[in-house]
Amino acid sequence: MRLFDDTEFFSSGTGGKKIFDVPDADLLLIDNFFSKEESDYYYTTLLHQTQWHEYEMPMYDKIVTAPRLVSWYRDEVLNEYKTDPNWPLELQTIRQRVENETHIQFNAVLLNLYRNGKDGVGWHSDKTVSSNKNMNIGSVTFGETRMFRLRHKFRKEIPQIEIPLHHGTFLLMAGNTNSFWQHQVPKTAREVLPRINLTFRRVN
Ligand SMILES: O=C(O)CCC(=O)C(=O)O
Ligand SMILES: [Mn+2]
Structure with a gap:
């Protein structure tokens, strides 16, 4: 396996935090949130031990298979969701690190596997649940660096943001960002x- 060494080219130093100064968003980026060793371990373990599923999604008037594999855990199981409440130890540990950093409690995690360059995710906002208007999303990346782009929904004059998300990076989309x-x-x-x-x- 090639090692994901490109973290070093972009990082703002170990533990460097970047807050984006953009309207209507609370975005915090921490490169090297996990060390190289930790990231390698989590990458390998999650890649091989996760039950990855295909995901069927509505696209216009059709149902299509999403170009990525997914897996989903949450603390409690509601009948309408097919979920696994038994979080693997690695996911529990990662969640704890994220909660310690953000002081936000999370009760679910969606895992995405982008197998190669043909996998991706199209423009969307993460759904805000009605009783949970400000939905905070804590995003952790392991493996290949891929570009994460953001665009304002209503103000086209605001430039898009491009963030290369590296091995071991943490990104928080907080507050109103997803609205x-x-x-x-x-x-x-x-x-x-x-x-x-x-x-x-x-x-x-
Ligand atoms: O892979 C990513 O960085 C983003 C995934 C995402 O937007 C989602 O699962 O809702
Ligand atoms: Mn999303």
């Missing part, structure tokens, strides 16, 4: 290795 901004991970023609993204959420 005003959409995000995507575009497909790429580059030869890329797999990338795993974890989004910690609070769901009802």
Whole structure:
């Protein structure tokens, strides 16, 4: 396996935090939130031990298979969701680190596996649950660096934001961010290795 060494080119120093000064968003980026060793361990373990599923999603008038694999855990199981309440130890540990950093409690995590450059996720906002208007999303990345783009939903004059999310990076989308901004991970023609993204959420 090639090692994901490109963290060093972009990092703002160990533990460097970046807050984005943009309207209607609370975005915090921490490169090297996990060390190289930790990130390698989580990448390998999650890649091989996760029960990855295909995900069928509505697209216009059709149902299509999403270009990525997913897995989903939450603390309690509601009947309408197919979920696994038994969080693997690694996910519990990662969640604890995220909660210690943000002082936000998360009760669910969505794992995405981008197998290669043909996998991605199109423009969307993460759904806000009605009783949970300000939905905070804590995002952790392991593996290949992929571009994470954000665009304002209503103010086209505001430039898009591009954030390369590296091995071991943490990104917090807090407060109103998901009400005003959409995000995507575009497909790429580059030869890329797999990338795993974890989004910690609070769901009802
Ligand atoms: O892979 C990422 O960085 C983002 C994933 C995402 O937006 C989602 O699962 O809602
Ligand atoms: Mn999303």
